Amino acid sequence: MHELSIALNVLDIAEQTMNEHPESELVAIHIRLGPMSGVVCEALESAFTIARQQTLYPEVELVIEETQLLIDCPQCRKHQMAISINDLRCRTCGTISGKIVGGRELEIAALEVRDEQLDDTLSRSTDADSKTE
Amino acid sequence: MTRLVEVRTQILKQNDVVARELRKQFAEQRRFVVSMVSSPGSGKTELLQKTLEQIGQRYRVAAVVGDLATDNDADRLARSGAMVRQITTGTLCHLEAEMVREAIKPWNEQPLDFLFIENVGNLVCPSSYDLGESLRVVLFSVTEGEDKPRKYPTIFNTADATVITKIDLADAVEFDEAAARASVERVRPGMPILQVSAKTDEGMLEWIDWLAEQHQKI
Ligand SMILES: [Zn+2]
Numbered sequence: 001m002h003e004l005s006i007a008l009n010v011l012d013i014a015e016q017t018m019n020e021h022p023e024s025e026l027v028a029i030h031i032r033l034g035p036m037s038g039v040v041c042e043a044l045e046s047a048f049t050i051a052r053q054q055t056l057y058p059e060v061e062l063v064i065e066e067t068q069l070l071i072d073c074p075q076c077r078k079h080q081m082a083i084s085i086n087d088l089r090c091r092t093c094g095t096i097s098g099k100i101v102g103g104r105e106l107e108i109a110a111l112e113v114r115d116e117q118l119d120d121t122l123s124r125s126t127d128a129d130s131k132t133e
Numbered sequence: 134m135t136r137l138v139e140v141r142t143q144i145l146k147q148n149d150v151v152a153r154e155l156r157k158q159f160a161e162q163r164r165f166v167v168s169m170v171s172s173p174g175s176g177k178t179e180l181l182q183k184t185l186e187q188i189g190q191r192y193r194v195a196a197v198v199g200d201l202a203t204d205n206d207a208d209r210l211a212r213s214g215a216m217v218r219q220i221t222t223g224t225l226c227h228l229e230a231e232m233v234r235e236a237i238k239p240w241n242e243q244p245l246d247f248l249f250i251e252n253v254g255n256l257v258c259p260s261s262y263d264l265g266e267s268l269r270v271v272l273f274s275v276t277e278g279e280d281k282p283r284k285y286p287t288i289f290n291t292a293d294a295t296v297i298t299k300i301d302l303a304d305a306v307e308f309d310e311a312a313a314r315a316s317v318e319r320v321r322p323g324m325p326i327l328q329v330s331a332k333t334d335e336g337m338l339e340w341i342d343w344l345a346e347q348h349q350k351i
Contacts, residue, residue: 002225002226002227002257002258002261002262005225006144006145006261009144009145009147010144013140013142013144013146017138017140021138024138027135028135030137031144036286036287036290037261037287038257038258038260038261038287038288038291039261085286085287085290085320086282086283086284086286086319086320087283087319087320088290088319088320088321088322089319096318096319096322097322098321098322098323100290106143106144106145106261107141107142107143107144108140108141108142108144109139109140109141110137110138110139110140110141111137111138111140112135112136112137112138113135113136113137113138114134114135114136115134115136
């Protein structure tokens with residue numbers, strides 16, 4: 001089970017990034033995960049719910065975008081979907097290819113944050129609007 | 134209301150950075166670094182012991198071994214006469230680049246032709262961690278079944294060579310070599326496959342020669 005290490009890495013990077021945005025609150029972490037990344041989605045999700053308890057963000061959500069397994073097919077001469085991670089043949093023509101061009105992703109795409117000041121301003125202006133009515 | 138702050142960072146960036154530094158260091162030192170991964174019980178330590186003995190006659194060799202707290206492969210390997218250091222991973226199921234860097238520090242000034250890294254016995258977790266190795270070798274024994282590669286495609290896909298071990302038992306377990314090769318081919322087309330028995334020495338010479346040949350390429 002290395003998913004716990006992975007989850008801790010995710011939270012670490014998030015924390016470092018949030019240090020540059022002290023005015024914002026972290027709501028969710030968006031990651032991209034490939035089928036050939038070596039990380040199992042469900043295992044990472046459950047590890048994440050444990051790992052986040054020990055951080056400044058015990059409520060933060062993990063949003064996983066699962067990417068597709070793409071090979072460079074020598075027959076079709078373009079990027080095609082492979083049958084599966086244990087069968088690297090082209091889904092269209094059946095030719096096998098060792099060139100994986102997508103599906104190894106193990107990366108943080110973005111942090112979803114809420115800007116308190118911005119929200120304050122918004123709610124104040126809403127208040128003001130309602131008063132003028 | 135929320136907004137997205139783009140990050141676009143590798144989750145294992147920290148490990149990747151260390152691995153890249155190690156790889157650069159190994160190239161400068163002309164050290165050929167072979168990492169070995171397998172399930173527990175595939176005969177990895179046995180093969181490594183024999184490998185150290187035999188390749189040690191021609192080259193300067195050393196090995197680091199990742200052990201769970203309960204194992205002790207390092208003692209066994211030291212009998213080969215090679216320099217051996219142990220990395221106790223505790224409950225961690227894989228080695229990381231930083232652990233390797235720490236472990237080999239005492240050898241930094243030492244001329245070495247080959248460095249072997251024996252990863253923790255596990256075919257899942259080590260796949261995501263680059264150790265800066267020149268070559269990643271994945272092992273499986275004839276007793277584990279021909280479809281092993283298709284059960285653990287990610288580790289086989291990140292490896293550079295497959296070694297089938299315990300081939301002295303092939304007949305006894307009715308090992309189907311063609312099926313095993315086809316299974317490797319599906320997850321990593323074109324990957325070299327070697328077969329050895331550390332017990333009877335069958336295939337050992339080919340394996341050692343093959344390693345020496347890879348070393349020439351650096
Ligand atoms: Zn095709």
